[in-house]
Structure formats: C-alpha cells, structure tokens
Amino acid sequence: MWNVVYLLGFLGSFLLSIFFTPFSGKIARKFNIIDIPSERKIHKVPTPLLGGLGIFLSILATVLLGILFVRLNIIFLQLKIYIPGIIQSLPKLLLILSIGFIVVLFGIFDDIFHLKPFVKLSLQIFVSIALFFSGIKISLFIPNNFISFIITTGWVIFMMNSFNLLDNMDGLSAGVSLISGFILFIFAVQMGQLFVSTLLSVFLGAISGFLIYNFPPAKIFMGESGSSFLGFFLATISIIITFYKYETTNPYLPIFAPLVIFSVPFFDTISIIWIRKKRKLPIFKADKNHISHRLVNLGMNKKQAVIFIYFLTICTGLGALLMKNLNIWGCLIIIIQVIIILSIVGILELVGRKNGKFNNIS
16 A cells, blocks of 8 residues: 555656756746856756756655645545654654755755865765764664764765766766666665655655756756755665664675665766876866766767666666675675676776777876
8 A cells, every 4th residue: 555655755746846847947047047068068058057956846845745644634544554653754854854955055055156175075074964963874783983973974975976976967867866766765665664765756756857857958957956965865865774773684785785776876986086086187176087978988979878877777776676685695796796797888988998089088
C-alpha cells in the first residue's frame, strides 16, 4: 500500500516542478539572474538560472502538503497505522529541508554576486557541522566523535562540490542526480526505510520535472542553488540510508555502497582536480576539461556525451543494489568492476589525447 504514497509523492512533486521551474525562470529573467555565454562556457544563448529554486520549491510544497494531509487525517485507512511513525520523523524531515533552504538561498546569492570559493567552502562547512550536531553523521562503527566529525564534514563537502562541478553541460548534473537518487530509492525500499524512500520519491519527481526544461538544449539552468542542493540532499540521504543507525551483518556496506553509486561524479571531480593541478591552475577555476567536455572532444555531440554519462552512471551504480547480500569479497568485486568501467573511459580519453583530440588538456 505504501507504493501508492511513493507514486503520489513522485507525481505531486513532478507536476509542481513543471510549474515552479518556468516560474523560477521568469523570476531569474525579471531580476537579470542570467548565465551569459563566455569563452569558458559551452552554451551560446543567455539562459536564466534559479532552476534550483524550482526544484526546492517543488519538494517543499509536496512535503508540506503531505504533512497537511496527515494532520487533517486525510489519509488512506490502511496507512493510518503509520501516522505515529510519520509524526516522529517530522523533526528530521524539517531539519533537512531547513538546511536545504539555507543551501538554496546561499546558492542564489552566489548566482547573483559570484561569491569567492572560500565563502562557498564556509557554507559547506557550516552545513556539515549542522548535520553532524543534529545527529545525522557518519561513524563507520568507530566510537570517536572527532573521527566521525571529520568524515561527515569531508563527505558532505565532497558531495556538494562533485555535483557542483558536474553541472557543466545541459541536463548532466540533474540527470546523474536522478539516476543516483533512483538507485538510492531502490536501496531504501530494500532496507525497509519508508521515511527515506518516500522523501526520495518526492526528490525524483522534482528532478524529473526540472529535466523537461534542462535537458539539452536547456531552457533554464539550475545554477549554484541547484547543484549545491543536489549534492547536499544526496549526501544527507546517503548518510541516513547507509551510515545512520545502520544495523547489519555486513559492516562493509556503509563504506562501499555510496562510493559505487556516486562513482561517476567522484571520477569527474578527481580527474578535473588532477588536470588542473597538472596545468598548475587553481582547483576552483572553471574550464572545459570535465568528463563531458572530454567526451565531446572524442567526437560526441553534447547530447550524446550527456546520455553516455547517464548510462555510465547506471552501469557503475547498479552494483550497489547487490551489496547488502554480499560479503566483503563480493563487495570488492563490485568495486573492482566499477574501477574497470571507469578505466575503460580513461583509456578512451588517453587514446583521444594521443591523437590530438584534447586541445584543452596539457
């Protein structure tokens, strides 16, 4: 019966996103929050930002409507036994949305005023600290708060930066978020985590609605408010699913599963850091050396590159769904498989570079 809740959450958020995304675009145009084409960017037409605002508003409105229905007792009879659990989960839900609102608001300021990297990093540290002290933290079964603090902070910061860096081509960050979020959704359903899986169904609906306008050629960009929120949300949900109060006979799952699900964004982030370091450029300096750009240099068009990365995310992420049934050796096999898949992509890039395809990479 709870499958109906998933469906309603998805459809409600999807329909709201179809409305809120162009609405956010109109606000962006009115206040001139526009991404202007430049040498380091690949789009040719001035495009409104604030798509992230549309995503967040869709999620927020859907959740608030759901809470209202529960409070008014407008709920299927078969689901009323879950009301105490729903009410018990509200503080955690409102906490996630409150911090998410701060992330979105800060991202809007960044889209308008182009904040310095240090200021962005300060926000990410603040978000990590807020999550940690709210009880949403990574422990890895090590009873040491300092180690837990370092790991939690590092995870959230890395996730937010990874999805921010991935937002370099139409539909890319949103599409990878949709695929990763769907794998997390199946994972949560397998684990019997109704709270997380329901929230993910709402998230998936909002992203799907946004992608209608963001898939190449994009009519609106998510901006910093969107990419930072996606990274924050998925980082938080992955902590709750695999780390937070996790009890299992497989203690390795919390370590391996998120690394597999988000391996493609991590691959892009690590490779772009390596390239910028090699070229002695600032890590936060934008360029055209991301995996999507490198695939275009191999001969793909932009849409083909985005779809290729979608399939790559599916291929690497699906293995995580098997991990809860495997021992450490089975988990390691999946990790090795992911490394091999990404290595194949790296070999293709290496061949392209030797053939002079990568003019942007020294």
